[in-house]
Amino acid sequence: MSDNQTKHLSAQDYLRKILVAPVYDVAKNTDLNYMGGLSQRVHQDIWLKREDQQPVKSFKLRGAYNKIANLSDNAKARGVITASAGNHAQGVALSANRMKVKATIVMPETTPDIKVEAVRNFGGDWADIILIGRSFDVASNHAQELAKSEGYTYVPPFDDEDVIAGQGTIAKELFDAKRDLDVVFVAVGGGGLAAGIAVYLKQLKPNIKIVAVESDESACLKAAMEHNQRVMLDQVGIFADGVAVKIIGEETFRLCQQYVDEIITVNSDEICAAIKDIFDDTRAIAEPAGALSVAGIKKWLAANKPTEKLQLAGILCGANINFHTLRYVSERAELGEKKEAIIAATIPEEKGAFRKFCEILGGRAITEFNYRYAPSSAAHIYVGLKLRRGEDELQEVLAELKQNNIDWFDLSDNEIAKQHVRHMVGGRAPELTNERLFSFDFPEYPGALLNFLQTLGQRWNITLFHYRNHSAASGMVLAGFDVSEAELTEFTSHLDKIGYRYKDESNNPAYQFFLKS
Known part of the structure; x- marks a missing residue:
């Protein structure tokens, strides 16, 4: 929040700001696609709001543009500044370029070159990039200092009324396109997207359910809700970097407290499975943060098992994924879908033992098998197993192994096993x-x-x-x-x-x- 904002906007004020936000000078009204394949599998109607269709491949353009557009001519003349290593930086750069406002983008030195180049291309002659420090905190502090010393206006990534209202224009499009939605799932990092969507939809359709979806490695909203106040996480995971925020915003938390109905967290494997679901149905490749909503839909349905058919929507909020990350996603998607399991098993160190092990599995497909001879009477094997019926089938397999006196350990949720040991x-x-x-x-x-x-x-x-x-x-x-x-x-x-x-x-x-x- 800026220093001159002494009181909170009302819900009606936010509704007004969203309706008049000039985001369509630069952003587009994105498609709402029906996810036919996933809908058929889960026996519900699932819709996907395609924010990957924005010029910067992310919803962040909306909030950044709305913030800069609402500045006074004086403030625009002085210029704007932000700190970001991701989608927000690109949104600010393109917004500044379109409005001919000088922007300074501060990024950590560790930012991948592909992201630095994207910001440079979107900003053109109107954006200067400063690379400083080895962490986001260093870059953010430097940006704040420059804002004070040079008179720049700081453009926050989420905790700002104009930014929140800009993101809220997504809710306007959702409601205009499909007014019978029952539940909307929204990814949460700092909370700007969830706050903007929730405050708008709850004014027009109070009975609609808003579910916030967080990575279990950066669940700052969940922590804040549990403590009834904002909580600084000790650390956050790096896979879903678009939502890797240690503390929820002040204003975004206030709005989420009032208008978000439920919070669900998902792990990296579930996110990878959702990336695959989105690709299968739309051929779009979501970034990990962009797939959170779909991962949340699947987990929510599995937990709640609704008997009536619901109209569910998720936001594909970003698609700025590094190509090489797809290797990791591909490895983990089947695990996230519970279509694969990884187990450690101990079999006799003797001829024919592996064949007998496979026979016990009853013809099930082995996706991975790692073993090395050791001078011992027992051999430890690392086995990937394809599952057609998910967790129920895995329990059947483990029971069969136990009946045949084969010791086992389920490694399907063991990060060290999946990330490193499988190769070693x-x-x-x-x-x-x-x-x-x-x-x-x-x-x-x-x-x-x-x-x-x-x-x-x-x-x-x-x-x-x-x-x-x-x-x-x-x-x-x-x-x-x-x-x-x-x-x-x-x-x-x-x-x-x-x-x-x-x-x-x-x-x-x-x-x-x-x-x-």
């Missing part, structure tokens, strides 16, 4: 009795690995190292170290100095099954 099965080192395993979030910038090694020093031997990145601002690392119990406190203090987020994975069952000596 068999890497035991019998002599490493003091090995400890840690996962890290690595910032993607030149010298990050060298900084890690230099800070760690040469005292502890690295026994395992697996790195994987999907062209995001952070990479994911799994590393093993030879550290005795007596050295552990000193070792973790070294890790703290490095400054990367880390977690001790030494007791993770995936590590215990396949990597630990």
Whole structure:
């Protein structure tokens, strides 16, 4: 909220602001597509609002344009500034270009080149880009300082009345296109989209249900609702970066408290499955945050099992996905649909044991099988299994394994197993009795690995190292170290100095099954 906003707008004021918002100078009234394939599968009518059709492939253009358009001529002459590494930056850049207002876009140094170039292309001669710091917080603080020292108007990504009203124009289009909607599902990061849509629809159709959908790695609205006040999350996940917000906005929280009926959280696998659903029905490729609403629809239906046919709508709020992320999405979509399971199993280390194992599975398709011989009477295998009937079929499989005296462990929800260990099965080192395993979030910038090694020093031997990145601002690392119990406190203090987020994975069952000596 800006300093001169001393009282909250009423719902009627928001309704008026949404109706007169000049967003169509630059944005378009996007399609509302029927998702035939998904609707048939879940026996409900599901509609998708296609905000990926905007010039910047995201709804963020609406709020940014409305904010700048409502500035005084004086403020426009001084220029605007924002901090963003994603869709909001592109929305501000294009809006400034169209209105011939000078804009400064502050982005972290770790922002992928593809996003920097997109902002540069949309802004043209009217946008200056500043790359500073290795985190969004550094970039945001710098932008706020420049706003004060240079007299620029700061354009917030969500917590602003004009921004909220701009996003609310989506609700106007939804209501005009389909007035019999029963439930609308909206992704939540900072809350601008949900607040704008909810405040509009609840004025015109009070009985419509608004469901906010959050990533379970950045559920700041859920936390705020539970505490009845805004809560700063300690950390947020990086996969659905479009909603990776640590604290809900002040005004957006006020509106969501009043007008959002329910909150549902979804995990990365469920988001990946939703990306596939959207592609199958529309051939659009949503970014992870853009698919949250569809993931929420599926989870809500599974939990509530409505007996009557409902009219449900979700917002495909963005499609700025890095191409290389699709590899991850493809790997995880089947798991998110419960069409695949990953299990660890122990079978005899003898000829014919694998064949017998497959026979027990009764002809079910194996999607992945990882194994390496070890001089032992038992072999640990990593198995991906295709499922036709979801969780019920998995329980049948596990029961059959138990009846045949095969020990098993379900790894379907084990992130370390799915992200790293599946690529590393068999890497035991019998002599490493003091090995400890840690996962890290690595910032993607030149010298990050060298900084890690230099800070760690040469005292502890690295026994395992697996790195994987999907062209995001952070990479994911799994590393093993030879550290005795007596050295552990000193070792973790070294890790703290490095400054990367880390977690001790030494007791993770995936590590215990396949990597630990």
